[in-house]
């Protein structure tokens with residue numbers, strides 16, 4: 086028999102730690118977010134307007150991807166800052182995220198990137214636009230008995246292989262959505278699989294083929310008398326590099342946070358400003374003799390007399406354990422190596438023979454004098470998206486506005 090559940094009522098878990106001097110901090114510069122938004126807009130507009138017709142109008146809408154806590158930056162504050170700076174819409178992955186945006190006071194379009202089967206009436210009531218990728222999604226929407234029509238964006242697969250039927254099946258499902266009394270067809274979209282790779286600029290490449298298939302679908306819809314208001318395809322990479330993929334709306338995520346989607350894109354598009362810097366306090370320091378071992382498994386041995394400092398950040402905070410004996414942090418403007426294995430809550434760094442350090446002094450973990458998110462992630466065998474979205478709840482999020490200083 087299942088144990089009787091006991092009441093655990095009480096205040097909700099706070100999302101992030103308080104910014105106490107004892108905590109690691111992720112400091113987010115709202116001015117950097119605005120700078121990146123402007124940069125993305127300037128690329129997206131690119132002189133190509135609605136559906137590449139040359140009708141420039143005011144350029145495509147900008148939908149900011151703020152799923153996964155705005156890529157670890159903190160969703161509510163980031164979305165409010167981007168909205169104030171002119172972002173038109175927001176993209177999220179879950180019903181919780183969509184409703185949290187509304188609870189945080191965000192107006193404007195909110196699009197759920199994936200189909201959902203739960204909480205549909207709540208979402209419709211909150212004016213969240215839903216994705217329909219298959220006939221079953223429409224059936225579920227109709228069965229949900231929502232108060233009014235849901236704004237629906239039809240998702241078609243043109244080569245990503247994740248969600249949606251083929252572009253060929255698009256018109257039939259679009260027509261079904263348009264006919265439904267539970268839905269209003271307002272958008273049609275696809276997602277690009279290789280827009281951050283050299284293929285993106287290749288006329289015979291996958292990105293090109295995806296865009297051709299998408300344009301053909303839009304033409305077929307048009308022939309059926311269906312012209313959803315927003316056609317969209319572009320992630321950060323396509324927004325920055327392929328203005329012909331802008332259509333009516335672009336959906337950048339990672340580049341808003343000042344990180345390029347790939348090293349290849351970084352080389353082509355300079356000027357993004359990383360919005361997040363992560364640092365953590367020194368909690369202890371000691372001078373050790375040559376031959377001293379450090380940490381679990383005793384995998385690091387001092388080659389000389391040196392100062393080893395303990396830092397209050399570990400893999401439970403999102404610092405990859407694979408950077409044991411490999412990572413580099415930033416201290417007083419220089420790089421200092423991780424000594425031994427990264428622990429759950431702490432790690433040790435070798436400050437060198439002259440490493441006079443104060444307890445409480447802060448050491449850069451990502452950005453500042455430490456390598457940036459792309460470099461740290463690369464050294465860990467990962468990529469920046471994963472590193473940023475895994476920054477844990479024990480890392481306090483702080484917001485600064487460089488423009489106000």
Ligand SMILES: *Cc1c(COP(=O)(O)O)cnc(C)c1O
Nearest residue numbers: 150198320321336337338339346
């Ligand atoms: C996450 C996501 C984006 C943003 O992608 P970036 O590479 O971060 O720009 C855009 N569209 C969809 C559907 C997404 O899931």
